[in-house]
Amino acid sequence: MNKLFEWSDDYCVGEKTIDSQHKYLFEKGNEISSISKDNVKRHIMDLYTYVAKHFTYEEKHMKSIGFPYVAEHARIHESIIEDLAKKSEAFDPTWENIIDFQVFILTWISDHIMIEDKKYFDYSKKLKR
Ligand SMILES: [Fe+2]
Numbered sequence: 001m002n003k004l005f006e007w008s009d010d011y012c013v014g015e016k017t018i019d020s021q022h023k024y025l026f027e028k029g030n031e032i033s034s035i036s037k038d039n040v041k042r043h044i045m046d047l048y049t050y051v052a053k054h055f056t057y058e059e060k061h062m063k064s065i066g067f068p069y070v071a072e073h074a075r076i077h078e079s080i081i082e083d084l085a086k087k088s089e090a091f092d093p094t095w096e097n098i099i100d101f102q103v104f105i106l107t108w109i110s111d112h113i114m115i116e117d118k119k120y121f122d123y124s125k126k127l128k129r
C-alpha cells in the first residue's frame with residue numbers, strides 16, 4: 001500500500017537513537033492497514049508499548065542535555081499515552097476503525113515530532129554554538 005507518511009530527514013531531531021525510534025514508529029504506523037484483522041489488535045498493542053518505551057528514552061535524553069521543559073513535554077507524552085490506551089484497549093477491528101486509528105497515530109507522530117520534539121533539538125543546537 002502507499003505510505004501515508006513517509007519518513008524524511010526533515011523529521012530528524014539530532015539524536016541517532018531517537019531518530020531511529022521515530023522512523024520505526026512511522027513504519028509500524030504505515031503497516032497497520034496491511035495487517036490482517038485478526039492480528040491488528042496485537043500490532044496496535046505492540047505499537048503502544050513501543051511508544052511508551054520511546055517516551056521514557058526521550059525524556060531521559062532531554063534531561064541529559066538540560067532541556068528546561070522536560071516536565072511540560074512529559075505531560076504531553078502522558079496525555080498521548082492515555083489517548084492511545086483508550087483507543088487500543090477498546091479496539092474493534094473494523095476496516096473503518098483501522099483506517100481511523102492509522103490516521104490518528106501517524107498524524108500524531110508527525111505533528112508531535114515536528115512541533116514538540118523539535119524544541120529540544122533547537123535547544124541542543126544552541127548548546128553547541
Ligand atoms: Fe519523540
Ligand SMILES: [Fe+2]
Binds near residue numbers: 058073077112116117
Ligand atoms: Fe516527544
